[in-house]
Amino acid sequence: MNNLIKSLMLIFVFIPVCKGQEENISNLPMRKNSLTLLSPSKHYFYPRPVYQLSLTPQQLGHEIDGVMKQFKRIENSIENIFKDDDKYPLMGGSFRIPIWSAIYVNLQKTNINPEFSVTKKLPYAVALSFMGQFDEAIQIGLQLIELDDNNYGAMVFLGMHSAQRKELFDYLEKAFKHNPIKTIYLLDWQSKFLKIEVDDNTSWDFVDSYLRLIIENQNIIEGQPMQLGTAITLSQTIIAKYYCVKEGKRELIECDDNFKRKINRTRRYLNLMIQKQNRKEK
Structure with missing residues (x-):
């Protein structure tokens, strides 16, 4: 129980963005509500918190109560996030996910009834990652692949952790080739809401x-x-990765002409998608 209380307390720690990370994109046009920054080395994503909480004990109690009442529903929603479809994850901004994760992990670790074991389920691995227990989370993902090497959810989950372990990147490649748009959606979701610890000096x-x-x-x-x-x-x-600002102008960094053409083509496609979606919203 003490571990559960400590876990719930840690959920509400606000993680500030350091000055160096702000400077990475300070000269680039970024929307005010942009949620994702690159690390100082630009080697991995550094998620910014999308909420900062200041709750009274009574309010925190209500939130935990709400999680308990929707416990199975949240578990199912986590499972649905990693489904092999074309839908963007809709639960990312809810701070109830880390609350649920703390309870889910600690209940499992104190559960003595093997019939209720969830240790070979993807939601449990996701909960472990939210709790920062990455090694155990990755191990579960690998076990799921052993059971079914075409498990898309497990592949992309392991791929998310390849920032930590380069050898897991093969799973991200496989997931992308199988379902490219959903894989991009899930990496976008992870980069904003699930911080995966990486040593920027050795990454x-x-x-x-x-x-x-x-x-x-x-x-x-x-x-x-x-x-x-x-x-x-x-x-x-x-832009943040491959462009720099010289004499007030944004320029591509040094790379071969073929890759430059591919970057420009990809950005044209993305700009077209942005324009189409903006027209729909008007």
Whole structure:
């Protein structure tokens, strides 16, 4: 029970954005409500908190009570987030997910009835990641792949953690080739709401590999609709990663001409998606 109380207390710690991370994109046009920043090295995503809570004990009690009343529903919603479909995850902004995660993990660890074991379910792995228990979460993902090597949810979940472990990137590639738009949606969701700890001083360039996966295979996603927020964030991330500002002008960094053409083509596609979605909203 003490572990559960500590876990719930940690949920409400606000994580500030450091000055160096702000400077990465300070000279680039970013929407005021942009949620994703690159780390100082630009090797991985650094999620900004989308809420800052200041709750009284009574209010916190009400929130925990609300989670308990919707406990199974939240579990099912987490499962649905990783479904092999074309829907954008809708639960990301709810702070009830980390509350649910703390309860879910601690209840399982104190559960003595094996009939109620959830340790080989993807929602449990997701809950562990929200609690920062990444090694155990990855192990569950690998076990799910052993049971079914075509498990899309497990593939993309492991791919999310490839910023930590380069060897897991193969799963992200496989998930992308199977369902490119949903994979982009899930990485967008993760980059905004689920912080995966990475040592920026020793990290490999996950962001470059991920963006190249999209840019080099742009023909796969061309013509498919994309959710407005994701298209904007992806376009901004490409700018933040591959452009610099020289004498007040934004320029592509040094790269071969073929890759430059592919970057420009991908940005044209994203801009077209943004324009189409903006017209729909008017």
